[in-house]
Amino acid sequence: DQQVKQNSPSLSVQEGRISILNCDYTNSMFDYFLWYKKYPAEGPTFLISISSIKDKNEDGRFTVFLNKSAKHLSLHIVPSQPGDSAVYFCAASAWGSGGGADGLTFGKGTHLIIQP
Amino acid sequence: DTGVSQDPRHKITKRGQNVTFRCDPISEHNRLYWYRQTLGQGPEFLTYFQNEAQLEKSRLLSDRFSAERPKGSFSTLEIQRTEQGDSAMYLCASSFGRGYGNQPQHFGDGTRLSIL
Numbered sequence: 001d002q003q004v005k006q007n008s009p010s011l012s013v014q015e016g017r018i019s020i021l022n023c024d025y026t027n028s029m030f031d032y033f034l035w036y037k038k039y040p041a042e043g044p045t046f047l048i049s050i051s052s053i054k055d056k057n058e059d060g061r062f063t064v065f066l067n068k069s070a071k072h073l074s075l076h077i078v079p080s081q082p083g084d085s086a087v088y089f090c091a092a093s094a095w096g097s098g099g100g101a102d103g104l105t106f107g108k109g110t111h112l113i114i115q116p
Numbered sequence: 117d118t119g120v121s122q123d124p125r126h127k128i129t130k131r132g133q134n135v136t137f138r139c140d141p142i143s144e145h146n147r148l149y150w151y152r153q154t155l156g157q158g159p160e161f162l163t164y165f166q167n168e169a170q171l172e173k174s175r176l177l178s179d180r181f182s183a184e185r186p187k188g189s190f191s192t193l194e195i196q197r198t199e200q201g202d203s204a205m206y207l208c209a210s211s212f213g214r215g216y217g218n219q220p221q222h223f224g225d226g227t228r229l230s231i232l
Contacts, residue, residue: 032218043223103161
């Protein structure tokens with residue numbers, strides 16, 4: 001049972017345009033959401049996060065939107081650049097009963113390709 | 117600025133052998149996580165330490181797996197009697213946390229394990 005779903009395995013966007021990556025989740029206990037970017041042979045690199053008390057967070061070209069009622073979040077990249085070509089993972093966590101943050105639950109990733 | 121460091125980067129071993137991986141977190145981080153990633157999947161949570169205490173363990177962590185974090189600094193993940201299904205990328209992540217409040221996890225570049 002996948003609790004975090006990224007339904008688009010790949011996405012192709014022209015350089016300079018907006019890239020929109022989508023993520024859906026099913027676990028209503030999730031209260032912290034993150035996006036990671038991954039290049040081949042490297043570990044995931046943290047991009048941006050959002051707490052469930054917010055519906056939007058911006059950092060430079062990256063904006064994450066959270067719709068709690070729809071259990072949906074999205075990552076917007078504006079403008080898209082060639083270096084943005086990578087696999088993007090959506091991740092979520094819930095505050096565990098052990099008093100610490102649970103491990104992250106990841107989606108399967110979306111391969112973003114920026115076309116020149 | 118040193119990030120999360122993992123050693124070795126690659127490990128090839130025969131089925132049935134024991135292997136041990138090491139992770140050095142970012143120095144001021146008190147939380148340390150282990151994940152496993154297979155082809156086409158997102159990372160899957162294995163276990164989590166706060167300082168030297170192992171607080172969460174996934175059902176993915178069978179009896180053949182053991183993790184330690186002596187003195188709350190570096191961590192080791194040992195797999196005994198390796199099986200073909202253990203072939204994967206093993207990722208370590210760390211974060212800083214105090215009380216309630218989420219902080220992003222930062223990942224190392226992983227150890228790729230291949231079982232012959």
